[in-house]
Amino acid sequence: MRLVQGNEAVAEAAIKAGCRFYAGYPITPSSEIMHFMARKLPEVGGIFVQMEDEIASLAAAIGASMAGMVSMTATSGPGFSLMQENIGYTAMTEVPVVIVNVMRAGPSTGIPTAPSQGDVFQAMYGSHGDYPVIVICLADVLDSYLLTARAFHLAEKCRTPVVVLSDEIVGHMRESVTLPEIESIAIDENGKAERPEMPVIGRDPDVYYTGLASEDGRVISDLDEYDRLIKRLYRKIGGVASCKIENGDADTILFTYGSTYRAAKAVIKVADVGIFKAETLNPFPERELRKVAKKASRIIVPEMNVGKVVKEVERVVYGSCKSCEVISVATHRRIDPFTILEAVEMAGRV
């Protein structure tokens, strides 16, 4: 058992999972990830670089990944906005990279030290065009460790960008945890991943990466072919949706993602509710949610934003069963157990 901070757990998991390249630009509340990587990466033969902005940070992480290194960057809202173009680029070029966004209250500079879940849609849909991106949500310190490690493995497996969403609460929270061993991606003494399927610059001859629509290095302009390409990209992430369900037979289900899960955990101790914890928002755990909705009378969706993911929940639930009601609890205050409990009691009364 040791006392670990959420941001530190992210960084520790990254290195243990095989990450050997970090490029970033300082921003609250994510900077502890950068500080950890700046100290630890050189010790394991990895590379840390502070770039001139977040656009450059993601570009450098992509370049390092093309050259064989498991790589990442971390930021918060303003920096995440700057990264959007290259998120699409890394999806199109099918280069694995992990992008951590420790969400803070926006828009613009907003309240830099306050938590928020305002960036969820940007994480899912922020770059232009149709592209696959895996979005993983961290609920606590153990998640910060385990799910970050999973993010790296998924990025490798699907050759796609993975966005890890934390927030100011999770990132700055310290918890007593036992961090288990995690599997590392196979890397050699130069810090390069094996990646037998992927063209690696410097290892393989005549590698060509382009953001233009292309298959096997051949640029595409035929729209049927383009359609097949985009569908193939989406198929790669099709099977990775993930969630955890507790007391799933309850009449009232709390749909949570990220830090709202911790508040829900307190509620489940005092009220007869179940918890649906979405670990990925992209792809959305639709099948499991549908199953839960068939049995429940109501699904409450607490979020620290204007009510965003509730729209996804409504789409899935109302599309499959008419008897279950979806209730949004959207606020820019911290979601605490009382906020959720109040919603549970209100819903029960009507």
Added chain:
Amino acid sequence: MMTGFGTPTTAQQAGQASNQDKLRELVKLPTTWCPGCGNGIILGAFLRACLKLVDNKELEMKNIVVVSGIGCSGRVTQFLKFSSVHSTHGRAIPLATGIKLANPELKVVVMMGDGDAFAIGGNHFIHAARRNIDLTAIIFNNSLYGMTGGQLSPTTQEGEKTPSSPFGNVERPFNISELAITAGATYVARWTTFHVKQLQKSIEDALSHRGFAVVEVITGCPTRTKKKPSELLKMQKNIRPLRVLKKVEDQEVEEFVSKYYRLVRELGKTGRR
């Protein structure tokens, strides 16, 4: 071939032919640049510079990677038969920075347009120069945005009429080479597509240099300027200054990536954890 008539001319021709063959192994022709575009001259000079260094055993083709941005100039990577990356508009330098840091053995060449390198990517350019990272930056400076219709760029002269400056450019242009020198590049040369021999020599030097090396190439865009290629070349003939404007010996300023790796090695030895 007839024997006994091995005159210098025949030998030379044979030599040239094999060089042409070698060139053809590096590039997919024809390119999709407009007829008369200066970009092909720059690409030719670059490829011949590579071949020369390969012949001299100073470089291996398998260790060269070209990273380009977006623009007519950025298309260059579509025509190469060796490793290359076509990145996003303005971001070729930071992407190349990641490649170079991850694999210092590689000779990473960055090819960019004037808009790519000095408008949208200007910040990355000066920071790469400041770091003195071992990248070879070749700037295709046609003083306009070729790809998007000929709008003004950061190197368009004052008063110049373009689709985005219909009454004449109100802004002052950058002097790219001066900017590179001031920002800390350790090799800077400036040529035009008229000065092919000198250009090739400077690209060779830039490729052999360890540090941030910049070759600014002034080139013409006949399509957007509606000028004849020959007229554009004639204009380039008298541009000044054209020469190697700066060269700092490798040992005087330590290159960024080798410095980083040296520090990591030292950290490992002293065991400071």
